[in-house]
Amino acid sequence: MTQEVLILPGDGIGPEITAEAVKVLVALKASDNLDINTTEDLVGGAAYDVHGVPLADETMAKAHAADAVLLGAVGGYKWESLDISVRPEKGLLRLRSEMQLFANLRPAFLYPQLADASTLKPEVVAGLDILIVRELTGGIYFGQPRGVRTLENGERQGYNTYVYSESEIKRIAHVAFQAAMKRNKKLTSVDKANVLEVTELWREVVDQIAPEYPEVEVNHMYVDNAAMQLVLNPKQFDVMVTGNMFGDILSDEASMLTGSIGMLASASLDANNKGMYEPSHGSAPDIAGQNLANPLATILSAAMMLRYSLGREDLAVKIETAVGKVLDQGLRTGDIFSDGMTRVSCSEMGDAVVAAL
Amino acid sequence: MTQEVLILPGDGIGPEITAEAVKVLVALKASDNLDINTTEDLVGGAAYDVHGVPLADETMAKAHAADAVLLGAVGGYKWESLDISVRPEKGLLRLRSEMQLFANLRPAFLYPQLADASTLKPEVVAGLDILIVRELTGGIYFGQPRGVRTLENGERQGYNTYVYSESEIKRIAHVAFQAAMKRNKKLTSVDKANVLEVTELWREVVDQIAPEYPEVEVNHMYVDNAAMQLVLNPKQFDVMVTGNMFGDILSDEASMLTGSIGMLASASLDANNKGMYEPSHGSAPDIAGQNLANPLATILSAAMMLRYSLGREDLAVKIETAVGKVLDQGLRTGDIFSDGMTRVSCSEMGDAVVAAL
Ligand SMILES: CC(C)[C@H](C(=O)O)[C@@H](O)C(=O)O
Numbered sequence: 001m002t003q004e005v006l007i008l009p010g011d012g013i014g015p016e017i018t019a020e021a022v023k024v025l026v027a028l029k030a031s032d033n034l035d036i037n038t039t040e041d042l043v044g045g046a047a048y049d050v051h052g053v054p055l056a057d058e059t060m061a062k063a064h065a066a067d068a069v070l071l072g073a074v075g076g077y078k079w080e081s082l083d084i085s086v087r088p089e090k091g092l093l094r095l096r097s098e099m100q101l102f103a104n105l106r107p108a109f110l111y112p113q114l115a116d117a118s119t120l121k122p123e124v125v126a127g128l129d130i131l132i133v134r135e136l137t138g139g140i141y142f143g144q145p146r147g148v149r150t151l152e153n154g155e156r157q158g159y160n161t162y163v164y165s166e167s168e169i170k171r172i173a174h175v176a177f178q179a180a181m182k183r184n185k186k187l188t189s190v191d192k193a194n195v196l197e198v199t200e201l202w203r204e205v206v207d208q209i210a211p212e213y214p215e216v217e218v219n220h221m222y223v224d225n226a227a228m229q230l231v232l233n234p235k236q237f238d239v240m241v242t243g244n245m246f247g248d249i250l251s252d253e254a255s256m257l258t259g260s261i262g263m264l265a266s267a268s269l270d271a272n273n274k275g276m277y278e279p280s281h282g283s284a285p286d287i288a289g290q291n292l293a294n295p296l297a298t299i300l301s302a303a304m305m306l307r308y309s310l311g312r313e314d315l316a317v318k319i320e321t322a323v324g325k326v327l328d329q330g331l332r333t334g335d336i337f338s339d340g341m342t343r344v345s346c347s348e349m350g351d352a353v354v355a356a357l
Numbered sequence: 358m359t360q361e362v363l364i365l366p367g368d369g370i371g372p373e374i375t376a377e378a379v380k381v382l383v384a385l386k387a388s389d390n391l392d393i394n395t396t397e398d399l400v401g402g403a404a405y406d407v408h409g410v411p412l413a414d415e416t417m418a419k420a421h422a423a424d425a426v427l428l429g430a431v432g433g434y435k436w437e438s439l440d441i442s443v444r445p446e447k448g449l450l451r452l453r454s455e456m457q458l459f460a461n462l463r464p465a466f467l468y469p470q471l472a473d474a475s476t477l478k479p480e481v482v483a484g485l486d487i488l489i490v491r492e493l494t495g496g497i498y499f500g501q502p503r504g505v506r507t508l509e510n511g512e513r514q515g516y517n518t519y520v521y522s523e524s525e526i527k528r529i530a531h532v533a534f535q536a537a538m539k540r541n542k543k544l545t546s547v548d549k550a551n552v553l554e555v556t557e558l559w560r561e562v563v564d565q566i567a568p569e570y571p572e573v574e575v576n577h578m579y580v581d582n583a584a585m586q587l588v589l590n591p592k593q594f595d596v597m598v599t600g601n602m603f604g605d606i607l608s609d610e611a612s613m614l615t616g617s618i619g620m621l622a623s624a625s626l627d628a629n630n631k632g633m634y635e636p637s638h639g640s641a642p643d644i645a646g647q648n649l650a651n652p653l654a655t656i657l658s659a660a661m662m663l664r665y666s667l668g669r670e671d672l673a674v675k676i677e678t679a680v681g682k683v684l685d686q687g688l689r690t691g692d693i694f695s696d697g698m699t700r701v702s703c704s705e706m707g708d709a710v711v712a713a714l
């Protein structure tokens with residue numbers, strides 16, 4: 001049966017990078033019996049400009065109906081003065097929430113071919129391979145009450161609520177333990193249990209689950225220390241699990257350690273492995289429309305989609321292998337360029353991956 | 358008139374490192390007419406073990422009465438299973454809150470003598486000099502309501518409240534702008550205004566204040582991007598201002614970029630420059646009691662105390678110069694040791710600073 005893939009290019013470099021990923025998928029339809037149908041729609045600022053909202057209800061319905069969603073990126077200067085309720089980011093948050101994509105997997109992996117791209121010393125990052133498991137549908141991103149109120153003295157006060165229930169913590173902890181079982185069996189749970197009650201509960205629940213995975217070595221780390229340890233000794237980590245906001249911060253920090261955020265994919269999954277896939281980087285409005293962006297993170301996100309949601313591990317591996325080949329060929333977009341390499345555009349990089357499949 | 362300094366050594370390496378700072382202060386009393394009286398008291402786990410609370414009311418009263426407080430560090434494995442309300446950290450939080458120390462200044466400075474200690478490539482961090490201004494008495498650290506409740510379905514839910522009023526944001530923004538005026542006149546305000554209403558207000562208030570400091574170049578950055586930019590290009594920053602929790606995370610990350618967190622001081626000030634001073638690092642229970650810790654961050658915190666709260670800029674400079682000298686002499690505690698240097702203990706380092714005064 002034909003599987004439905006919804007493509008949401010979004011803003012900034014989003015359209016350019018998703019176009020290259022679609023190119024790869026189209027090639028696989030022809031060469032490898034990939035039986036998918038792709039449809040495109042708007043999200044983020046692009047949707048706001050047309051519909052006045054960053055995600056139209058029809059688009060939401062298409063996402064529900066699809067087997068997987070591939071998203072580029074949302075946001076940009078143009079929409080920064082909009083009210084928070086209609087910002088481009090809200091479109092992304094609505095997708096995550098309504099599709100119940102609670103498990104966000106963000107690998108921070110150092111490509112051996114790009115060892116020199118990191119700002120960290122080679123010996124500190126060589127072989128770096130961290131998987132951050134971020135809770136994505138709860139925490140302070142979605143907590144109620146929230147808003148801005150006027151106090152009795154006439155001044156305004158902004159407020160948000162950081163909230164997690166036991167069941168929310170349990171299900172993301174299980175995802176993280178299972179991921180650790182498939183990797184090096186080390187799990188670091190990150191919280192601020194010395195200050196925040198919500199994360200005290202987080203720590204307690206992770207400890208309750210731990211005996212179900214006796215082979216996994218678990219440790220707990222405060223978020224400030226985790227931010228520090230990622231710089232001091234990142235190779236101590238295998239899988240990290242944390243809430244929505246700490247995960248936002250630490251996954252960006254971790255991915256930048258590799259020096260190649262333009263290479264890093266992500267998956268956001270629901271309880272049945274239906275998912276949304278997007279590059280770890282943002283919409284980079286400064287280089288949008290110039291055919292300069294690195295499409296590999298999006299192409300690798302398409303690979304994750306084939307693996308987790310579309311049951312085609314074979315094609316996921318095929319794409320990942322092809323990406324390795326183009327790196328071996330010395331092809332580099334500007335973000336990962338170094339002396340002696342061949343500088344290519346976004347579309348040339350996509351073409352090269354197709355050729356290497 | 359004799360000024361009163363309350364010494365709160367705290368836990369872990371706290372007693373060792375504060376002892377060395379006191380050594381320096383005592384030397385200055387003799388040599389430079391430093392007219393202070395020091396008293397010692399308990400905080401953190403050390404206080405809990407004696408009083409059943411991490412800060413006794415009598416100690417709180419002494420802190421109020423003192424002209425300045427010098428604190429070592431709090432916390433450790435021993436007290437990690439205690440309820441959040443009596444944890445060692447709560448003693449520190451009570452001091453910050455009741456003394457109204459809303460302005461936390463955390464320099465992240467690369468000592469030229471320790472250029473090689475960083476895990477980042479030398480060209481990325483050479484000359485690094487960032488001042489993080491962290492709001493310290495508000496935000497999610499102190500927001501109400503907070504706790505753990507039982508939902509109708511019987512499961513527990515933890516919750517905390519991230520809250521800032523306009524006046525809280527204004528006063529910390531002024532501190533940051535004024536600090537920027539004395540430095541390179543660049544201010545980066547860090548928020549998550551694309552998701553959290555409380556930080557949307559933060560951004561708005563910072564923009565309101567900005568015209569009062571026309572010489573300062575202000576920019577806004579999302580916290581996830583800031584965590585990334587600190588790794589990618591830390592030298593783009595001069596002063597950073599942010600809320601309590603983001604400041605906790607980013608200041609630890611930034612200080613670790615220098616590779617010498619054992620060297621970094623901090624000041625926490627109220628509206629009248631009364632303050633509490635502490636090293637940026639923690640209580641390091643793993644090396645406590647072994648005379649291995651680096652006392653320089655605490656000694657440099659004493660220097661900040663002389664500068665901001667005790668009106669003795671001359672002696673602050675004298676201490677800072679002495680610290681430069683011992684580094685030039687090649688003296689190193691274990692945390693900053695490298696080949697060819699002379700390894701010294703905590704107390705030897707303190708002695709060396711006194712000798713170099
Ligand atoms: C765009 C923004 C809402 C989003 C987030 O904060 O989750 C982004 O930073 C991310 O990490 O995917």
Ligand SMILES: CC(C)[C@H](C(=O)O)[C@@H](O)C(=O)O
Pocket residue numbers: 194195224431432446449605
């Ligand atoms: C000990 C802890 C409560 C404290 C904090 O989170 O503020 C510490 O991490 C710090 O940064 O001073």
